[in-house]
Amino acid sequence: MTGGLQRVASTAVLVVFSLLLTVLILWVSGYRVGDVFSGIIQGAVTATGASTSTIRWAIPLLLIGLGVVIGFRAGFFNIGGQGQFYMGACCALAVSLGWREGPAPLVILCGTLAAIGAGTAWSLLPGYLRVRFGTDEVLTTLMMSFIGALVLQYLTAGPMRNPSGTGQTAASERIPDSFRITDGSGVSTTVLLLVGGVAVLVWLLLERTRFGLAMTLVGRNPTMARWQGINAGRVGLATFALSGALAGLAGAVELYGPGARLVTGFSPEVGFTAVVVALVGLLTVGGTVVAAVLFGGLQSAILFLPIVTDLPPPALVLLHGMVAFLVTIKFQAVWRRTGPGAKAMAS
Amino acid sequence: MTAPSESASAATPAVRCRSLGVSFGAVQALRDVSLDLSPGRIHALVGQNGAGKTTLAKVLGGLQAPQTGEVRIAGRKIPLGDVRAAQTAGLAMVHQHFSLPPSFTVAEALELTAARKGGRSLYRRSELHQRWQDDVAEMGGPTVLATRIRDLPVETRQSLEIVRALAGDARILLLDEPTALLTPAAIDQLFERLMSLRDDGVTILIVLHKLREVAAVAESVSVLRDGELVLGPSEMSEVSEAQLSDAIVGPASSADRAIGKGPSAEAAQDTLLELVGVSCRESAFELGLNEINLRVESREIVGIAGVEGNGQRSLVSAIAGLAPIADGSMRLGGVDATRAGPARRRLRGLRLVPFDRNSEGISRSAPLWLNQSALRLIGRHRRRFPLISLRQYKRQAAEAMDLWRVRYDAVGQPAESLSGGNVQRLILSRELAPGLEVLVAAQPTRGLDFSATNFVRRSLRELRDGGAGVLLVSSDLDELFELSDRLLVMYGGRIVARFQAPYDRQAVGDAMTGALR
Numbered sequence: 059m060t061g062g063l064q065r066v067a068s069t070a071v072l073v074v075f076s077l078l079l080t081v082l083i084l085w086v087s088g089y090r091v092g093d094v095f096s097g098i099i100q101g102a103v104t105a106t107g108a109s110t111s112t113i114r115w116a117i118p119l120l121l122i123g124l125g126v127v128i129g130f131r132a133g134f135f136n137i138g139g140q141g142q143f144y145m146g147a148c149c150a151l152a153v154s155l156g157w158r159e160g161p162a163p164l165v166i167l168c169g170t171l172a173a174i175g176a177g178t179a180w181s182l183l184p185g186y187l188r189v190r191f192g193t194d195e196v197l198t199t200l201m202m203s204f205i206g207a208l209v210l211q212y213l214t215a216g217p218m219r220n221p222s223g224t225g226q227t228a229a230s231e232r233i234p235d236s237f238r239i240t241d242g243s244g245v246s247t248t249v250l251l252l253v254g255g256v257a258v259l260v261w262l263l264l265e266r267t268r269f270g271l272a273m274t275l276v277g278r279n280p281t282m283a284r285w286q287g288i289n290a291g292r293v294g295l296a297t298f299a300l301s302g303a304l305a306g307l308a309g310a311v312e313l314y315g316p317g318a319r320l321v322t323g324f325s326p327e328v329g330f331t332a333v334v335v336a337l338v339g340l341l342t343v344g345g346t347v348v349a350a351v352l353f354g355g356l357q358s359a360i361l362f363l364p365i366v367t368d369l370p371p372p373a374l375v376l377l378h379g380m381v382a383f384l385v386t387i388k389f390q391a392v393w394r395r396t397g398p399g400a401k402a403m404a405s
Numbered sequence: 406m407t408a409p410s411e412s413a414s415a416a417t418p419a420v421r422c423r424s425l426g427v428s429f430g431a432v433q434a435l436r437d438v439s440l441d442l443s444p445g446r447i448h449a450l451v452g453q454n455g456a457g458k459t460t461l462a463k464v465l466g467g468l469q470a471p472q473t474g475e476v477r478i479a480g481r482k483i484p485l486g487d488v489r490a491a492q493t494a495g496l497a498m499v500h501q502h503f504s505l506p507p508s509f510t511v512a513e514a515l516e517l518t519a520a521r522k523g524g525r526s527l528y529r530r531s532e533l534h535q536r537w538q539d540d541v542a543e544m545g546g547p548t549v550l551a552t553r554i555r556d557l558p559v560e561t562r563q564s565l566e567i568v569r570a571l572a573g574d575a576r577i578l579l580l581d582e583p584t585a586l587l588t589p590a591a592i593d594q595l596f597e598r599l600m601s602l603r604d605d606g607v608t609i610l611i612v613l614h615k616l617r618e619v620a621a622v623a624e625s626v627s628v629l630r631d632g633e634l635v636l637g638p639s640e641m642s643e644v645s646e647a648q649l650s651d652a653i654v655g656p657a658s659s660a661d662r663a664i665g666k667g668p669s670a671e672a673a674q675d676t677l678l679e680l681v682g683v684s685c686r687e688s689a690f691e692l693g694l695n696e697i698n699l700r701v702e703s704r705e706i707v708g709i710a711g712v713e714g715n716g717q718r719s720l721v722s723a724i725a726g727l728a729p730i731a732d733g734s735m736r737l738g739g740v741d742a743t744r745a746g747p748a749r750r751r752l753r754g755l756r757l758v759p760f761d762r763n764s765e766g767i768s769r770s771a772p773l774w775l776n777q778s779a780l781r782l783i784g785r786h787r788r789r790f791p792l793i794s795l796r797q798y799k800r801q802a803a804e805a806m807d808l809w810r811v812r813y814d815a816v817g818q819p820a821e822s823l824s825g826g827n828v829q830r831l832i833l834s835r836e837l838a839p840g841l842e843v844l845v846a847a848q849p850t851r852g853l854d855f856s857a858t859n860f861v862r863r864s865l866r867e868l869r870d871g872g873a874g875v876l877l878v879s880s881d882l883d884e885l886f887e888l889s890d891r892l893l894v895m896y897g898g899r900i901v902a903r904f905q906a907p908y909d910r911q912a913v914g915d916a917m918t919g920a921l922r
Contacts, residue, residue, distance in 0.1 A: 266792045271775060272782045279768035284727060285759050286779040287751035 076380040093367045101362025102355030114244030116354025121308035122332035123346045124260045125301030130341050132297040133277035138199025139305040140329025141206025142180045146173035146309025154233040162236045170310040177306020178299045185298025189291040214322045229321040244316030261343040334382040417480040419444035419608035425474035434460040436632045447609045449623035453854035457632040458612045462581045466498035467491030497575030499566045507555035512537045519572035560591030580611040596622040628652040675703045677843040677874040682733035692716040692898040701874040708889030709878040716898035726750045748783040754842025758849045766832045769821035776820045777802035809834035826857030843874040
């Protein structure tokens with residue numbers, strides 16, 4: 059128990075440290091530290107609509123982050139959430155635009171299922187390569203992510219482009235308002251119940267089912283799991299599928315929620331930030347919920363800050379990078395001490 | 406030069422250590438160990454796992470600084486915890502695990518790791534070969550200078566470790582369990598080499614596990630128990646084997662009494678496992694199988710003897726369902742299982758003690774309870790409800806581990822915190838639980854100390870008496886002779902001979918080396 063507390067504390071210290079480091083850099087560049095801090099607080103919590111905005115950004119981070127947690131439990135590093143998210147959104151959009159006249163609940167259900175299917179497929183391909191041929195999933199899921207982004211770009215600029223659009227960036231037509239499950243804020247009871255339910259289900263799956271335990275064994279030592287009769291390949295495919303499904307679901311929620319239409323390159327970092335969210339959440343479900351809210355707040359602040367200070371949005375993205383960097387270093391160190399090669403490296 | 410007089414050599418031992426003490430946190434690894442090793446002799450150091458043998462060897466070799474005590478080599482005090490100083494004083498160590506880099510050629514590996522002076526930083530391959538030719542030739546066998554380390558058989562690697570150790574003109578050689586990975590024939594070779602080194606005046610301290618090996622090579626013996634020197638150094642001729650094993654194990658402990666019951670099967674002889682003409686393809690690490698026929702009935706232990714690397718791993722993998730059977734058929738409990746996956750075979754009562762307990766038998770970083778309950782994760786769930794009670798899993802795991810006397814503090818601790826003997830008990834507590842029909846045990850006692858070895862052997866015997874069938878794969882002939890009701894010998898991926906007790910060591914040995922077809 060104390061070990062768990064220690065890990066939580068050291069991660070919290072890391073996040074705070076990254077924040078200070080970022081502020082230091084901003085201070086050196088001539089911004090006023092007080093303004094930056096108060097801007098962050100306002101943008102994430104106190105300003106009008108800020109806390110709603112925090113939750114709005116936390117939702118996709120949480121859904122994709124939970125997928126990362128699932129993958130990690132079985133020893134796989136699925137960092138392609140971005141592409142799976144895009145593909146999910148695209149498929150939900152296709153269903154919704156193609157069946158405009160359909161009854162709303164049915165269209166939303168079909169669109170969501172299509173999104174889940176698309177995310178799953180986008181994740182299963184690298185998963186299959188990994189399980190069957192041992193191809194490094196970090197590379198393949200990342201590459202699939204770029205492909206996903208290009209597919210989105212093609213669709214929004216080509217077949218699904220809104221011909222009457224006037225914006226600078228290509229975007230699709232809007233889905234009918236009756237298909238929306240939230241207003242423009244992106245938060246509603248339905249969405250909160252859905253996301254909360256998913257989080258509970260994922261927790262139960264990981265911590266209270268035999269499949270969850272089998273995943274843990276495969277993640278810790280696939281050789282031993284195989285000797286115990288566990289089909290490590292099948293467990294691996296299932297985790298890839300689940301983690302892609304969650305990212306796809308996030309895409310559908312984005313479309314039926316705050317988005318209503320798809321814009322080329324929307325939410326460009328959410329899939330990657332979700333990986334950091336999962337790591338900061340110590341690869342547990344509860345931790346990921348907390349981290350998602352934290353990073354949702356940051357995202358909200360990033361959008362708000364230019365309003366109160368002259369700080370450009372990328373300045374706070376620096377903070378993401380900083381946290382990701384430090385958390386990854388820490389994670390590597392822990393992995394080296396406890397992971398498969400630990401004994402060999404110690405002696 | 407004249408030979409040193411008896412009194413002179415007695416006056417200056419090759420190695421003298423006084424009241425060495427080493428502790429790791431709360432664990433006292435060595436306490437007040439004082440030991441004199443007279444020069445030009447072979448001294449054995451024995452004791453159970455965790456008795457402090459390796460720690461003592463490390464202190465002498467300068468790899469571990471003791472908290473108390475001193476070490477003198479040839480009468481001169483040396484700085485402690487200093488590998489260089491130990492080397493300069495003429496002391497060299499052969500480690501438990503091979504230390505030569507696998508991807509290097511023999512000459513390169515020696516040049517890199519040996520403490521011999523005079524090498525240049527830029528070299529031509531031919532120069533290297535010249536530099537190391539004599540040393541390698543001395544160990545006998547074919548010239549291997551250009552061969553890569555990883556392509557060499559284990560016994561050659563072991564010999565090279567000694568070549569490396571002696572290259573810096575060492576006069577004292579420490580060997581930490583050098584026989585653990587060797588076949589009986591290679592062990593004999595090693596001992597011959599050690600004796601010839603001894604005849605050249607090298608003082609040797611060798612850490613050993615088996616009393617038979619001690620008797621075969623050592624002239625004097627010392628016993629460590631719980632970090633204390635409890636016997637010796639005594640002349641081998643002056644101590645009996647019984648005295649030795651008493652010293653090693655200590656006052657009779659009742660902790661290891663009979664536990665674990667096999668299934669209460671009927672007395673009838675059932676064929677539990679049957680392989681008919683089984684062949685499978687070779688893997689990167691192991692020979693394939695060629696037309697294996699074998700049968701394990703209830704109430705019997707069938708031994709598989711053989712020099713390691715003759716297909717035993719493929720055999721166990723094929724039975725486990727981890728290597729596909731290319732030809733032939735396999736039956737488990739009378740039902741065809743040729744195409745069944747590992748899970749189906751497990752569910753039919755196949756239990757496995759794999760070769761490598763730390764990588765195949767347990768998940769080192771996973772908690773004990775999860776390791777213990779791994780077999781509950783396959784097959785259909787007994788109830789409809791998909792959620793499980795972790796408390797129940799943990800409680801049942803704790804009960805099973807207590808029954809098998811696994812020593813642990815908390816069910817949640819990682820399995821890597823257990824000692825080798827305890828890991829094996831953990832594995833047995835899982836595999837020998839009710840539901841077992843037939844057990845395949847691969848090297849179940851390798852690397853275990855005396856009491857753990859006895860415990861495992863007794864468990865196998867009780868299992869058999871309880872009605873189960875056991876296939877015992879081992880490279881330890883004594884173990885096979887002691888336990889097996891029948892004995893098969895593998896050579897080149899085939900079963901080349903079958904024996905019934907009483908066994909003829911010579912005949913079995915011939916079959917193992919392929920002298921008999």
